[in-house]
Amino acid sequence: MRIQLKIWRQQNRSKSGQLVNYDLPDVNPDMSFLEMLDTLNERLVRQRERPVEFDHDCREGICGQCGMMINGRAHGPLSNTTTCQLHMRAFRDGDTIYVEPFRATAFPVKCDLKVDRSAFDRIIQAGGYTSASTGGAPEANSIPIAHDVAEAAFDAAACIGCGACVATCKNSSAALFTAAKITHLALLPQGKIEGRQRVRRMVRQMDSEGFGHCSNTEACQVECPQQISVLHIARMNWEYNRSLAM
Amino acid sequence: MLNAKIPEGPLQDKWRHYRSTAKLVSSANRNKLQVIVVGTGLAGSSLAASLGEMGYRVTCLCFQDSARRAHSVAAQGGVNACKNYKNDGDTVFRMFYDTIKGGDFRSREANVYRLAECSANLIDQAVAQGVPFAREYSGYLSNRSFGGVQVSRTFYARGQTGQQLLLGAYQALMRQVAAGSVSLLPRHEMLDLVVIDGKARGIIVRNMDSGALERHGGHAVVLATGGFGKIYYLSTLAMGCNGSAIWRAHKRGAFFANPSWTQIHPTCLPQSGDYQSKLTLMSESLRNDGRIWVPKGREDHRSPNEIPEPDRDYYLERRYPAFGNLSPRDISSRAAKERIDAGYGVGPLKNAVYLDFSRAIREQGKPKIEEKYGNLFRMYQKITGVDAYQQPMRISPAAHFSMGGLWVDYELMTTIPGLYALGEANFADHGANRLGANSLLQACVDGYFIAPATIPNYLANEIKTGPIPIDHPAFAESEAAVRERLQVLVNIQGKSPADHFHKTLGAVLYDKCGLSRSQGGLKDAIGKIHSLRDQFYNDLLIPGGIDLNSELEKAGRVADYLELGELMCYDALTRNESCGAHFREEYQTPDGEALRNDRDFAFTSAWEWAGIDKEPILHREPLDFEVVTPTVRSYK
Ligand SMILES: Cc1cc2nc3c(=O)[nH]c(=O)nc-3n(C[C@H](O)[C@H](O)[C@H](O)COP(=O)(O)OP(=O)(O)OC[C@H]3O[C@@H](n4cnc5c(N)ncnc54)[C@H](O)[C@@H]3O)c2cc1C
Ligand code: SF4
Numbered sequence: 100m101r102i103q104l105k106i107w108r109q110q111n112r113s114k115s116g117q118l119v120n121y122d123l124p125d126v127n128p129d130m131s132f133l134e135m136l137d138t139l140n141e142r143l144v145r146q147r148e149r150p151v152e153f154d155h156d157c158r159e160g161i162c163g164q165c166g167m168m169i170n171g172r173a174h175g176p177l178s179n180t181t182t183c184q185l186h187m188r189a190f191r192d193g194d195t196i197y198v199e200p201f202r203a204t205a206f207p208v209k210c211d212l213k214v215d216r217s218a219f220d221r222i223i224q225a226g227g228y229t230s231a232s233t234g235g236a237p238e239a240n241s242i243p244i245a246h247d248v249a250e251a252a253f254d255a256a257a258c259i260g261c262g263a264c265v266a267t268c269k270n271s272s273a274a275l276f277t278a279a280k281i282t283h284l285a286l287l288p289q290g291k292i293e294g295r296q297r298v299r300r301m302v303r304q305m306d307s308e309g310f311g312h313c314s315n316t317e318a319c320q321v322e323c324p325q326q327i328s329v330l331h332i333a334r335m336n337w338e339y340n341r342s343l344a345m
Numbered sequence: 346m347l348n349a350k351i352p353e354g355p356l357q358d359k360w361r362h363y364r365s366t367a368k369l370v371s372s373a374n375r376n377k378l379q380v381i382v383v384g385t386g387l388a389g390s391s392l393a394a395s396l397g398e399m400g401y402r403v404t405c406l407c408f409q410d411s412a413r414r415a416h417s418v419a420a421q422g423g424v425n426a427c428k429n430y431k432n433d434g435d436t437v438f439r440m441f442y443d444t445i446k447g448g449d450f451r452s453r454e455a456n457v458y459r460l461a462e463c464s465a466n467l468i469d470q471a472v473a474q475g476v477p478f479a480r481e482y483s484g485y486l487s488n489r490s491f492g493g494v495q496v497s498r499t500f501y502a503r504g505q506t507g508q509q510l511l512l513g514a515y516q517a518l519m520r521q522v523a524a525g526s527v528s529l530l531p532r533h534e535m536l537d538l539v540v541i542d543g544k545a546r547g548i549i550v551r552n553m554d555s556g557a558l559e560r561h562g563g564h565a566v567v568l569a570t571g572g573f574g575k576i577y578y579l580s581t582l583a584m585g586c587n588g589s590a591i592w593r594a595h596k597r598g599a600f601f602a603n604p605s606w607t608q609i610h611p612t613c614l615p616q617s618g619d620y621q622s623k624l625t626l627m628s629e630s631l632r633n634d635g636r637i638w639v640p641k642g643r644e645d646h647r648s649p650n651e652i653p654e655p656d657r658d659y660y661l662e663r664r665y666p667a668f669g670n671l672s673p674r675d676i677s678s679r680a681a682k683e684r685i686d687a688g689y690g691v692g693p694l695k696n697a698v699y700l701d702f703s704r705a706i707r708e709q710g711k712p713k714i715e716e717k718y719g720n721l722f723r724m725y726q727k728i729t730g731v732d733a734y735q736q737p738m739r740i741s742p743a744a745h746f747s748m749g750g751l752w753v754d755y756e757l758m759t760t761i762p763g764l765y766a767l768g769e770a771n772f773a774d775h776g777a778n779r780l781g782a783n784s785l786l787q788a789c790v791d792g793y794f795i796a797p798a799t800i801p802n803y804l805a806n807e808i809k810t811g812p813i814p815i816d817h818p819a820f821a822e823s824e825a826a827v828r829e830r831l832q833v834l835v836n837i838q839g840k841s842p843a844d845h846f847h848k849t850l851g852a853v854l855y856d857k858c859g860l861s862r863s864q865g866g867l868k869d870a871i872g873k874i875h876s877l878r879d880q881f882y883n884d885l886l887i888p889g890g891i892d893l894n895s896e897l898e899k900a901g902r903v904a905d906y907l908e909l910g911e912l913m914c915y916d917a918l919t920r921n922e923s924c925g926a927h928f929r930e931e932y933q934t935p936d937g938e939a940l941r942n943d944r945d946f947a948f949t950s951a952w953e954w955a956g957i958d959k960e961p962i963l964h965r966e967p968l969d970f971e972v973v974t975p976t977v978r979s980y981k
């Protein structure tokens with residue numbers, strides 16, 4: 100199949116960027132989207148041009164390192180799928196595809212499609228853990244946890260930290276990401292102990308990173324590759340209000 | 346000259362004895378000591394967090410843009426631990442024995458025993474961190490059995506065990522970053538080790554975003570840089586996985602053990618075209634219900650559903666009636682290769698075998714199969730576009746895990762004092778074949794429990810050393826060497842991108858130093874790798890300079906692979922026996938099974954670097970089996 104690409108090229112943070120056209124006359128529909136970009140890059144290198152920089156690592160949908168806006172959608176046309184799990188058969192012969200970086204004030208562009216998502220690490224740093232130092236843990240089965248509670252905690256813990264929720268949100272809110280970690284730990288007895296400080300600190304950090312507020316458009320859960328539910332945001336708000344009341 | 350420093354005494358007392366007698370560093374002195382941890386996978390994160398909690402100063406780095414993305418994140422199946430929650434007779438000794446036997450009697454008894462001994466604590470630690478392992482309706486933890494052992498000792502978190510364990514370790518690490526004890530450097534790649542007066546004293550790293558070279562000094566350096574199976578190009582590893590850190594350490598004097606022992610996993614998705622860059626692992630659990638077959642006729646072009654039963658060859662069931670489709674990884678992979686090489690492979694590239702669920706669906710019903718493997722079937726459909734409820738899956742073997750790695754003693758110290766290797770980067774516990782669900786365990790146990798006890802034994806003598814001077818000539822020399830190497834690569838300006846050389850090297854290794862090896866093939870491979878290396882230095886093409894440049898990153902890794910690949914071939918060539926993943930065609934029984942030679946080869950090969958284009962020097966660490974008696978591993 101033939102594909103026209105319009106890719107955002109930007110050499111570094113301080114330079115301005117622009118969309119550049121590339122024509123790929125012979126794309127195999129079984130290729131993944133990133134393999135299609137690999138093929139383009141191989142051509143660019145052979146022509147002694149700078150290849151398109153993009154983030155990726157595991158290429159199996161679990162590390163959360165890949166991510167770009169494809170035709171205006173975070174991770175592309177399929178819902179709940181990472182960019183690396185998207186295949187060219189999702190497009191049609193002759194399509195023009197716009198490829199841009201995730202855009203948010205808190206995610207500055209580093210180069211081409213690579214953005215800086217270290218704000219997420221700082222949100223976790225603010226309290227996304229239990230303070231269980233190595234060595235002091237009790238026997239694992241001394242803390243039974245109901246099956247459905249453990250499963251619900253897992254649903255939230257599954258977040259891969261890709262940032263699609265932020266990129267797709269018109270307010271660039273990190274509410275889904277932050278809420279996922281808060282819910283994961285708030286549901287478990289091990290995490291409850293520090294729950295009150297955690298939610299306050301993480302929310303404060305999220306705000307100070309320049310992410311916007313959640314206005315309940317629910318756009319994030321459509322793109323989230325791990326199908327993290329917006330109900331976690333409601334829980335985060337509830338935990339936050341409770342922490343203020345206590 | 347190799348001293349593994351195995352403590353005296355009976356097997357079950359060694360670790361306790363070691364811990365009771367190892368030197369300690371008082372808490373007041375710990376903040377005078379700096380430890381560099383390269384890697385934020387399970388081994389690196391858990392160690393950096395634990396050392397930070399103890400009060401040491403830690404610098405920790407990784408090449409990904411966040412510590413949470415280290416490739417431990419991709420492990421699906423589970424983690425073994427001896428809790429005997431199922432009351433099925435599991436004991437530390439049984440776990441130890443299973444691991445030694447699974448490794449085809451090519452690992453060190455004392456290390457393996459300690460792995461089993463520390464396993465239970467890991468589960469306690471992870472649960473305290475909030476790792477959501479699968480639970481029974483009672484609220485207690487659930488287990489399953491994995492990889493052909495007779496007890497259920499595998500803990501799991503859906504198909505995302507590695508991710509959940511890593512998030513636990515990552516969160517503990519971030520807590521220490523917030524506390525100021527760990528300074529974390531994502532997007533930093535280690536490019537050299539600095540050795541001063543025979544001791545590891547620091548590293549040279551490249552900031553991958555700016556291209557700047559940096560010097561970091563430490564009283565000890567730990568490499569927890571994961572596996573190097575990506576040397577085969579097509580593998581289940583992530584794109585950035587590499588052998589560079591351990592290879593640089595090797596060239597500075599650290600011995601490299603059993604480099605050619607690579608686990609090739611039987612159930613991966615086959616290559617579909619030469620644009621492909623990685624092979625996705627399909628969980629081994631599929632073999633519990635799927636049956637593996639190829640057509641009996643070579644040129645059978647019918648679609649699989651049209652091939653009637655009498656025309657199918659269920660070759661695992663035929664050759665290994667006792668274990669059948671559940672035969673261990675090395676055996677299953679080799680049997681698949683044998684059929685594919687003989688011309689019975691299926692799929693457009695004839696490089697796969699079928700994994701067929703039709704009988705299981707008929708007998709158990711589709712809903713049952715969906716409940717067990719729904720996510721895997723969905724993943725298969727996403728990648729291949731094929732519905733595996735209707736048609737058998739196509740699978741093929743792919744490089745997966747490096748049993749080999751830097752040689753370490755009982756303390757996980759390499760042959761360079763003050764340099765440690767943890768997790769998949771060392772060679773320690775898996776012998777010639779790793780058992781499923783044992784390597785997450787090893788990475789965690791190394792990082793949470795072993796290294797935090799053994800590194801202080803070394804640091805206790807470093808209290809008076811004072812800060813490591815990064816203006817020392819050894820740092821300047823290493824940095825200059827790194828800079829020159831990068832400049833050489835950028836200056837070649839030939840015609841071929843780095844991937845071209847990586848693919849060619851990978852194909853040579855798969856063919857000659859993969860599932861099956863022979864003297865002639867290995868010699869041939871050494872010659873081919875030599876000339877590929879020459880071509881690389883004449884014809885490599887990297888556009889751009891030494892700032893942010895992913896082509897330069899790739900080329901640096903490939904340059905190291907082109908040397909490491911050669912060492913792998915030497916290693917395979919000198920081991921005149923077949924054991925575990927190492928199958929030498931000359932050493933097999935009349936019916937094609939591996940022929941181990943305990944009389945001449947019950948040792949670990951530890952290689953010393955002799956210089957480029959020189960034959961590496963082999964050292965042997967004898968394996969003394971005091972407790973177990975090596976037996977023939979039979980799965981018939
Ligand atoms: C697809 C897959 C599935 C698996 N499933 C299982 C399973 O179910 N059960 C099981 O027990 N095992 C499994 N394994 C094996 C297991 O996951 C690994 O052996 C283990 O996680 C390795 O952990 P590690 O900490 O040693 O390395 P990794 O997690 O690979 O971490 C390596 C770290 O080193 C860093 N690094 C590497 N090189 C450099 C450098 N030059 N400079 C700076 N940083 C560097 C990386 O950035 C990373 O942070 C699986 C492996 C794969 C690939
Ligand atoms: S919540 Fe979903 S979209 Fe957001 S970072 Fe996590 S996995 Fe990605």
Ligand code: FES
Nearest residue numbers: 156158163165183
């Ligand atoms: S590359 Fe890891 S999630 Fe896409």
